[in-house]
Amino acid sequence: MSEKFTEGQVLQGKVTGVQPYGAFVALDDQVQGLVHISEITHGFVKDINDHIKVGDEVNVKILSIDEAKNKYSLSIRATEEAPKQKAPRNNNNKAKQSYAPQQEEQGFNTLKDKLEEWLKQSGKNK
Numbered sequence: 498m499s500e501k502f503t504e505g506q507v508l509q510g511k512v513t514g515v516q517p518y519g520a521f522v523a524l525d526d527q528v529q530g531l532v533h534i535s536e537i538t539h540g541f542v543k544d545i546n547d548h549i550k551v552g553d554e555v556n557v558k559i560l561s562i563d564e565a566k567n568k569y570s571l572s573i574r575a576t577e578e579a580p581k582q583k584a585p586r587n588n589n590n591k592a593k594q595s596y597a598p599q600q601e602e603q604g605f606n607t608l609k610d611k612l613e614e615w616l617k618q619s620g621k622n623k
Contacts, residue, residue, distance in 0.1 A: 512553040530569025
């Protein structure tokens, strides 16, 4: 087991093999890890070959190290900034937010408000 690698470390490796479930990346001459297909890039990956090929130099982050099995779990996605595609969702949230105050104005009371009203009605809160 190589002592020079730690979880969370980001380094450059070389793709040595590509399978439908992920890519094997050599960290040095002795250590190789797997980048699962879900860790290739942000978003859905239908065909891994569209994103990576043997011989590519890639930056990877070590997610976990299983010393007993000598397995390295790697991520390319963790070294990249997530794409900013949140704008359409924010527009939907604005529509919901403008609707929410109308619901409150239609008579919705919190339990605390109702409790105070009930105490007044019962004559216990004078």
